[in-house]
Amino acid sequence: MKNEKLVMIPGPTPVVPSIQREMGRKTAAFKDPDFVRDFKEVLADLKSLWQTKGEVFVVPGSGTLAMEMAVSNLIKTGEKVLLVTHGYFGDRFGEICERKGYDYDILQSEWGSIVDPARIEEALAKNDYRAVLVTHVDTSTGVKAPVEEIGEIIGSASDTLYIVDGVCATAAEREYVDPMNIDILLTGSQKAFGVPPGLAIVWAGPRAMERRKELGQIREYYVDFDKWLPIMHDPGKYFATPAVNLVWALQESLRIIKDEGLEARFTRHRQDARIIQDTLLEMGFGLLAEKHCRAVTLSNVLYPEGIDDEEFREKLVEEGVVVAGGLGEYAGKLFRLGHMGNIDQHIIISTLAAIARTLKRCGFAGEPGKALNKYFQ
Ligand code: PMP
Secondary structure (H helix, E strand, O other): OOOOOEEOOOOOOOOOHHHHHHHOOOOOOOOOHHHHHHHHHHHHHHHHHOOOOOEEEEEEOOHHHHHHHHHHOOOOOOOEEEEEEOOHHHHHHHHHHHHHOOEEEEEEOOOOOOOOHHHHHHHHHHOOOOEEEEEOEEOOOOEEOOHHHHHHHHOOOOOOEEEEEOOOOEOOEOOOOHHHOOOEEEEEOOOOOOOOOOEEEEEEOHHHHHHHHHHOOOOOOOOOHHHHHHHHHOOOOOOOOOOHHHHHHHHHHHHHHHHHOHHHHHHHHHHHHHHHHHHHHHHOOEEOOOHHHEOOOEEEEEOOOOOOHHHHHHHHHHOOEEOEEOOHHHOOOEEEEEOOOOOOHHHHHHHHHHHHHHHHHOOOOOOHHHHHHHHHO
C-alpha cells in the first residue's frame, strides 16, 4: 500500500477534516443571509484577535496579491520606502517597489541572519520614509524578523508607516496590529491558518486608513481599499465575488484558533519548533537560520555531507512526507520543512521518523533514528 502524502511544505499546510468539510459544502449565494452572517463573524474575529481598531480585508487572492494591496493603498509612485529584506520574499517586495516606481533603500542581511535593528534606526534617523517594509518570516531562509522591536523603533507617532508581510508567520508567530505599531499586516490563508490557498487577508490599522483617505483615487482597481471597504462593512454588498467556501473554511480555522487561544497557539508553535529543530540537529542536519532569529513556522534544513537533495526528497515522498526544496543559492543544499498551522503530535512524529528513515536510506552513516528516543522516555 502506498503511503498517504503528508504535505509538510511551508504552505499549503495540512488541512484538518473540519476545515476540509467547509470546502465541500454546497456553495451558497454570496448574499445568502447565513453566509453574510458568517462572513461578518470572520471579519469581526480577525479584527479583535489581531487587535486593530482599523479594518480588515479578506479578498480572493494569494499572499502576493496582499503584498500588492498593502503598498498600493499607502504609497504613491516616487515616494521613499525602506525595504528590510532577509531573503527571497523580502526581495519580492523589492520587485514590487521597482514596478511601482518607489524610491526605495534596501537593508539586507546574509541569508540565515537578520538586519540589526540599529541599522533600521539609523536609516530612519537619516531619511523621511513613507513606509518600512518587513517580512516577518522569510520562507526562503527560515529567519524571523524582530517585528515588535522594529515597531517600537518606528513608533506610533511617526509619519512612517509600517507594513509587515506575515504570510509565513500570522497565526503562529506573535503579532498584534495596533499594539505593535503595525499599520498593515498581510497574509494568505494557506499557511498558519491551515486553510487551502486562495484568500488574501490584510489588516489596515487606523493610520493606514487615514493615509488611504489622503491618497484619493488610486490607479489600481481590484486591490483598492475603497472598492472593498463597503463589502467589509456589509458583506451583503457586491464588489467582486467572494470565495464563499474559503470564507467558511477560514471561519472554521478561526473557531479552532479561538478554542485553542491565540497566545496558546503561539506557545505551541514555539515548543513544537524547538523540539523539531533540536531533533533535526541531533540527526545530523544543519539549520540555515541562526538560533537567535529562527522562525517557529518552518525549518530550512541543511543536508549533511554526501546527501543528494533530489534523491532525499524523492525517497521522503515514498516514506509519505512532502517537503519543499531550497530557493536561490540554497537550491539543492537544503529542504524546507513547514511546521505551522493545525499540525498535531502524530504529524510531527511521523514526519521526523520519515526523515530519519530517509536519511538512512540515502546512505547516511550515523544513527538518525536515535534522535527520536526522547519521544519514548
Ligand atoms: N511572503 C512570504 C513570506 C511567503 O512565504 C510567500 C509564499 N511562500 C509569499 C509572500 C507569497 O505568497 P503567495 O505564494 O501566496 O502569493
